[in-house]
Amino acid sequence: MGLEIVARKSLSGFLDLTGHKWLLQLAKTACRVHTVTLFLPKELMMLKRRTLLTGVLILVLSSFGQAQQKEKSSAVPTPSAFLGFEVGADRKLADYRQITSYFKALAAASNRVEIQVLGKTTLGEDMFMAVISTPENLANKAKYKEIARKLADPRGLSSQQIDALARDGKTIFLLTCNIHSTEIGSSQMSMEWAYNLATSQDPEILRRLNDSIVLLVPSLNPDGEIMVTEWYRKYLGTKYEGGEMPYLYHHYVGHDDNRDWFMLTQIETKNVNRMVYHEWFPQFWLDEHQMGENGPRIYIPPNADPVAKLVNPLVHRGNNLMGAAMGWRLEEAGKSGVIFGYSFDAYWPGGTRNTGWWKNMYGVLTEVASARIATPIEIESTELQGGGKGLTTYEQQINFPNPWPGGTWRLRDIMDYELLVSGAALETVSKYRQELLRGVATMATQAVQTADPNVYWRIPMDGQRDPVTATRLAALLLEHGVEVRWHADKRLFLIPAAQPYGRFVDEMMGIQRYPEVRPAANSGILEPYDVAAWSLPLMMGVKAERVSITPDVQNSSLQLQNVTWPVGGLASTGKYYSIAAHQNNVFALANAMQAAGGQVYLAQKTNETPEFIFAANPQLAANAEKFHLQLQPRADLPQEATQLKQIRVALYKPYIPSHDEGWTRFLLEQYGFKLKNIENKEVKAGNLNNSYDVIILPDTTREVIVDGKEGRGGFFEEFPPEYAGGIGKDGLHALRDFVDKGGTLITLANASDVIYGEEFNLPVRNALASGGATAGRAATTTSDFNIPGSLLRVYVDTNHPVGAGMPHEIAAFVDSPIAFQTSAPPPDIQRSVIAWYPDDAKDILVSGYAHGAERLQRKAAAVAFTRGKGKIVMFGFRVQHRAQTEGTFQLLFNAIYWGGM
Ligand SMILES: [Zn+2]
Numbered sequence: 001m002g003l004e005i006v007a008r009k010s011l012s013g014f015l016d017l018t019g020h021k022w023l024l025q026l027a028k029t030a031c032r033v034h035t036v037t038l039f040l041p042k043e044l045m046m047l048k049r050r051t052l053l054t055g056v057l058i059l060v061l062s063s064f065g066q067a068q069q070k071e072k073s074s075a076v077p078t079p080s081a082f083l084g085f086e087v088g089a090d091r092k093l094a095d096y097r098q099i100t101s102y103f104k105a106l107a108a109a110s111n112r113v114e115i116q117v118l119g120k121t122t123l124g125e126d127m128f129m130a131v132i133s134t135p136e137n138l139a140n141k142a143k144y145k146e147i148a149r150k151l152a153d154p155r156g157l158s159s160q161q162i163d164a165l166a167r168d169g170k171t172i173f174l175l176t177c178n179i180h181s182t183e184i185g186s187s188q189m190s191m192e193w194a195y196n197l198a199t200s201q202d203p204e205i206l207r208r209l210n211d212s213i214v215l216l217v218p219s220l221n222p223d224g225e226i227m228v229t230e231w232y233r234k235y236l237g238t239k240y241e242g243g244e245m246p247y248l249y250h251h252y253v254g255h256d257d258n259r260d261w262f263m264l265t266q267i268e269t270k271n272v273n274r275m276v277y278h279e280w281f282p283q284f285w286l287d288e289h290q291m292g293e294n295g296p297r298i299y300i301p302p303n304a305d306p307v308a309k310l311v312n313p314l315v316h317r318g319n320n321l322m323g324a325a326m327g328w329r330l331e332e333a334g335k336s337g338v339i340f341g342y343s344f345d346a347y348w349p350g351g352t353r354n355t356g357w358w359k360n361m362y363g364v365l366t367e368v369a370s371a372r373i374a375t376p377i378e379i380e381s382t383e384l385q386g387g388g389k390g391l392t393t394y395e396q397q398i399n400f401p402n403p404w405p406g407g408t409w410r411l412r413d414i415m416d417y418e419l420l421v422s423g424a425a426l427e428t429v430s431k432y433r434q435e436l437l438r439g440v441a442t443m444a445t446q447a448v449q450t451a452d453p454n455v456y457w458r459i460p461m462d463g464q465r466d467p468v469t470a471t472r473l474a475a476l477l478l479e480h481g482v483e484v485r486w487h488a489d490k491r492l493f494l495i496p497a498a499q500p501y502g503r504f505v506d507e508m509m510g511i512q513r514y515p516e517v518r519p520a521a522n523s524g525i526l527e528p529y530d531v532a533a534w535s536l537p538l539m540m541g542v543k544a545e546r547v548s549i550t551p552d553v554q555n556s557s558l559q560l561q562n563v564t565w566p567v568g569g570l571a572s573t574g575k576y577y578s579i580a581a582h583q584n585n586v587f588a589l590a591n592a593m594q595a596a597g598g599q600v601y602l603a604q605k606t607n608e609t610p611e612f613i614f615a616a617n618p619q620l621a622a623n624a625e626k627f628h629l630q631l632q633p634r635a636d637l638p639q640e641a642t643q644l645k646q647i648r649v650a651l652y653k654p655y656i657p658s659h660d661e662g663w664t665r666f667l668l669e670q671y672g673f674k675l676k677n678i679e680n681k682e683v684k685a686g687n688l689n690n691s692y693d694v695i696i697l698p699d700t701t702r703e704v705i706v707d708g709k710e711g712r713g714g715f716f717e718e719f720p721p722e723y724a725g726g727i728g729k730d731g732l733h734a735l736r737d738f739v740d741k742g743g744t745l746i747t748l749a750n751a752s753d754v755i756y757g758e759e760f761n762l763p764v765r766n767a768l769a770s771g772g773a774t775a776g777r778a779a780t781t782t783s784d785f786n787i788p789g790s791l792l793r794v795y796v797d798t799n800h801p802v803g804a805g806m807p808h809e810i811a812a813f814v815d816s817p818i819a820f821q822t823s824a825p826p827p828d829i830q831r832s833v834i835a836w837y838p839d840d841a842k843d844i845l846v847s848g849y850a851h852g853a854e855r856l857q858r859k860a861a862a863v864a865f866t867r868g869k870g871k872i873v874m875f876g877f878r879v880q881h882r883a884q885t886e887g888t889f890q891l892l893f894n895a896i897y898w899g900g901m
Pocket residue numbers: 180183289290
């Protein structure tokens with residue numbers, strides 16, 4: 001009888017259930033551990049529980065002698081024995097430091113496990129992965145990495161050589177867990193799975209390990225795992241048990257840590273990206289998540305529609321093979337509620353494994369239903385719901401053949417489903433090892449052969465508005481493992497379309513047109529999963545074009561290992577130095593010099609790009625060099641120069657966490673702004689002018705800011721009292737008072753809702769909102785207006801201080817139904833339309849998807865008001881969306897500087 005790990009139960013948990021505690025004692029005595037691993041023949045899983053138990057007892061008793069011997073000889077601790085509590089039990093969680101110590105112990109005791117540190121996290125933890133395989137494979141890992149690298153870029157290899165590499169190589173299988181910190185099951189599961197792989201003597205498991213090298217990342221966001229575990233433990237046993245945290249579970253980006261995989265702004269993303277695309281070149285990436293609690297129990301591939309045009313279809317074939325194995329093994333083990341073709345599309349490139357699809361990598365997502373962190377939940381059958389793509393109502397369908405009937409759902413269930421899919425994945429990558437390895441090479445070859453060898457993406461350094469950002473784009477592509485060349489004489493970055501990652505390059509550099517897939521005639525289109533545009537040159541404000549390059553230019557260019565940044569410094573000596581304000585880094589320099597006590601001036605003349613002027617200072621040269629900016633000397637200050645003071649910026653932080661708050665904080669810190677978070681209490685207390693010059697309200701709703709709740713009405717879970725509520729009426733009055741006394745208030749996207757009310761009483765409304773002239777947030781539905789994250793053409797008034805130094809025409813990132821309608825103000829108020837949409841709807845969309853764009857025609861996209869010395873700036877689009885839209889960062893920087901004048 002072939003043995004198969006189909007279930008691993010803690011014996012104590014199993015026997016508590018049946019009341020046979022005596023056996024637990026026996027087991028503990030026999031094995032000197034708290035739990036015992038059971039290997040159940042899969043046939044037994046089909047039997048009823050009572051029959052099953054009898055079978056299990058016989059098996060356990062007959063295998064005790066063997067188990068005892070194994071434990072003694074290897075001395076490999078189980079996670080539960082090592083940590084001193086039952087991993088996966090209700091209300092028990094291992095935090096990341098415990099997980100780390102377990103993996104270290106496992107690696108010390110087992111010659112099948114090694115630890116690789118990937119780098120530091122944002123908050124300074126060591127981020128690691130376990131490398132798991134046979135001792136022989138681990139001893140030869142350099143050889144297998146090299147094979148994987150060659151298959152990822154097989155240029156110059158014959159098909160015989162590729163076959164030989166596929167035969168001799170091992171599948172590099174990356175399994176990543178817990179990028180979303182409240183989706184905690186996989187971090188706990190990772191220890192059990194690693195233990196199983198490290199100790200199993202099952203010939204089938206040993207064969208799989210011999211075929212593969214498993215790269216197991218127990219958490220892609222260690223800081224967040226620690227935050228969530230601490231929060232959970234703190235409120236255990238209270239009415240807040242298992243509830244939401246009032247802050248983001250990543251220091252900067254929270255849940256958006258899985259929106260960063262093409263822009264690579266965060267340190268954790270960079271760590272993993274480096275390991276994947278520069279070191280190990282895994283062929284298969286499985287990323288395990290959790291989803292909502294009221295629907296299916298697990299999502300497995302195939303993905304839902306739509307499909308990205310440029311992804312090689314072989315990727316989906318491989319992913320679907322994996323999905324089939326997962327579904328098969330889950331069903332076989334009696335797990336219900338398995339769905340595919342649901343919710344998660346095959347179009348968007350922003351998440352972990354998705355980015356790899358364009359780089360010829362197989363990559364799969366699984367999503368298991370959640371509990372309340374480690375607290376079980378009880379779901380009534382009447383509460384089970386469909387919704388979204390692929391399951392309109394909660395009914396049996398071919399992609400959902402065995403609906404879960406409702407009942408108790410706990411951490412242990414999540415981990416059991418995850419153990420099964422992890423096992424099925426390893427089974428698949430082992431079974432199809434040679435096909436997968438050859439598949440990667442086939443896709444890479446096709447990417448090269450289907451592209452015109454003379455076509456390149458060309459990024460000229462001359463004529464760029466912001467050469468540093470243009471260089472950053474080239475650097476980002478290099479970081480992605482893309483081949484980037486440099487032509488020194490012509491000062492061009494050249495990126496060949498014909499290269500293994502060529503389709504990734506085309507996806508990121510080109511424009512998007514969202515495919516309008518209708519699941520049935522007369523139905524609406526399938527909505528995008530996330531945003532609909534990611535055209536890097538447009539978002540970053542960089543000139544780039546896809547053109548044919550002559551062979552002599554190609555041949556006189558050099559392949560880069562690193563980019564050369566523009567040389568910064570002082571051209572010669574002077575009393576003052578100046579630079580035009582049309583590069584993002586100019587603001588970093590101005591902030592750095594003010595922080596260093598230097599004198600900084602801003603000179604602005606109508607119809608001219610403003611200039612920053614710096615008085616000579618011992619730190620100026622080093623900073624100019626650091627920020628890659630060349631400063632020109634000048635003898636004196638122009639008449640229009642105004643000396644700047646260091647601006648005190650407050651960024652409002654709601655207790656219902658705002659990703660935009662985190663991203664804004666990240667961005668402004670990167671550029672050296674003097675920034676502080678303010679929370680409800682401080683806003684309500686008033687007298688804000690004493691501490692701040694500028695207050696920024698990040699993109700979130702009026703309800704979140706004012707009331708501390710999401711949505712209007714309905715049930716909401718309360719936070720502990722210290723985090724309850726919003727700024728309230730008092731806070732709104734305090735903000736108005738701040739503006740009246742000369743402060744500057746900046747609202748980002750939906751935060752503009754706080755301005756429409758009586759507190760501010762300004763002649764502006766959102767033309768896309770229903771319900772009267774001063775109504776709050778947009779009630780527009782997606783059937784008449786849907787712009788889910790697209791780049792739209794917007795014109796800028798470059799004579800306004802907020803638009804100064806910007807190009808007249810920009811690509812603005814829009815993801816909310818906001819279009820400002822202003823009207824003529826009374827004499828004490830000045831109103832400026834800073835940015836506006838084109839007159840003709842057909843000119844509006846640049847990249848992505850826009851339905852109902854005509855409603856934006858001739859509407860304002862950004863406006864400003866002044867009343868006395870006070871200012872309000874309202875941006876309807878996302879000037880700094882996820883730290884990706886470098887082309888519009890300056891609008892925010894300008895608004896802050898305007899506030900400081
Ligand atoms: Zn997730």
